[in-house]
Amino acid sequence: MTFATAPGKVILFGEHAVVFGRPALAVPVLQVNATVTVEDREPAQSPSSASWLERISLDAPQVGRSGSLADYPSGPSPDPLAFVIRSVLDALTIEPAWLHIRVDSTIPVASGLGSGAAVSVALIRALSNHLGQPLSDQQVNQIAFEAEKLHHGTPSGIDNTVITYSQPVFFIKGTPIQTFSVGKPFSLLIADSGIPAATRDSVADVRRLWEGDHDRLEVVFSCIGGLVMQARSAIRTGDLVTLGNLMTRNHALLHELTVSSPELDRLVQAALGAGALGAKLSGGGRGGNMLALVQEGDQARVEQALKSAGSRSVLITCLS
Numbered sequence: 001m002t003f004a005t006a007p008g009k010v011i012l013f014g015e016h017a018v019v020f021g022r023p024a025l026a027v028p029v030l031q032v033n034a035t036v037t038v039e040d041r042e043p044a045q046s047p048s049s050a051s052w053l054e055r056i057s058l059d060a061p062q063v064g065r066s067g068s069l070a071d072y073p074s075g076p077s078p079d080p081l082a083f084v085i086r087s088v089l090d091a092l093t094i095e096p097a098w099l100h101i102r103v104d105s106t107i108p109v110a111s112g113l114g115s116g117a118a119v120s121v122a123l124i125r126a127l128s129n130h131l132g133q134p135l136s137d138q139q140v141n142q143i144a145f146e147a148e149k150l151h152h153g154t155p156s157g158i159d160n161t162v163i164t165y166s167q168p169v170f171f172i173k174g175t176p177i178q179t180f181s182v183g184k185p186f187s188l189l190i191a192d193s194g195i196p197a198a199t200r201d202s203v204a205d206v207r208r209l210w211e212g213d214h215d216r217l218e219v220v221f222s223c224i225g226g227l228v229m230q231a232r233s234a235i236r237t238g239d240l241v242t243l244g245n246l247m248t249r250n251h252a253l254l255h256e257l258t259v260s261s262p263e264l265d266r267l268v269q270a271a272l273g274a275g276a277l278g279a280k281l282s283g284g285g286r287g288g289n290m291l292a293l294v295q296e297g298d299q300a301r302v303e304q305a306l307k308s309a310g311s312r313s314v315l316i317t318c319l320s
């Protein structure tokens with residue numbers, strides 16, 4: 001049996017603008033993860049009469065999938081899990097024997113924590129390792145990016161990159177991975193609005209806005225890009241007051257892009273009212289998670305305020 005795991009992630013700054021070529025900052029979240037196990041199984045029928053699709057069975061209880069790969073949709077809109085398995089086998093040019101694959105995840109779906117990318121990365125690694133031909137990080141990242149297109153339409157590639165490399169990432173679409181340094185450890189509360197929202201929809205809506213009002217949207221994207229650069233240096237120098245301020249300004253610009261929601265705005269206001277240094281939505285928006293930057297003594301108060309304002313759950317993550 002072979003096992004692989006991949007973390008969740010949050011985008012600290014720059015979501016949406018990153019799709020249009022601006023920089024963004026993201027970090028892995030190790031408190032949640034996707035795990036995949038691959039094991040050989042007994043042939044269910046005469047091996048010669050079974051196609052390779054029939055030889056692989058897949059269980060993914062969190063997304064309600066169970067059965068032979070032959071039963072999964074293929075063609076122009078394939079199932080992302082089946083797509084990843086096919087892509088790995090194509091990359092290895094291998095016809096596997098009888099396999100059973102199980103996918104589990106503690107990352108909430110459609111909440112901006114990278115559940116789709118984490119499942120892809122864990123699946124690619126577990127399968128290629130099990131078949132004795134581990135893929136390089138670059139190959140893992142490339143296959144996970146192709147799967148992200150099925151989830152998100154026109155993704156920037158930030159989710160699969162931060163999850164594949166499991167390190168803080170300063171990301172610009174189409175350029176080699178860069179990391180960033182943290183001058184002084186800081187804590188973030190990650191609060192779930194409890195509202196699932198498809199990143200594919202918010203990304204498509206922002207694109208439509210951009211098509212209809214190109215010049216204004218380009219200005220908003222560039223303002224967000226400017227905040228990302230300032231945030232990277234505030235993180236490097238450990239200037240948490242400035243960092244918090246930049247987060248709240250990034251949230252206002254995301255609001256202008258129409259990707260916030262009354263629930264997310266309420267959580268941001270609650271965090272700021274309880275003493276957070278800054279707060280913003282994270283990821284695709286419209287629902288999902290938001291972040292609050294908190295100083296050590298304020299954690300419990302801000303967490304309580306977030307829960308009172310409707311957050312379903314709050315995670316604490318420390319960047320150091």
Ligand code: PMV
Nearest residue numbers: 015016112155156199283284
């Ligand atoms: O997967 P999410 O919801 O964290 O959002 C990804 C971030 C976006 O910038 C909205 C889309 C992208 O592909 O970069």
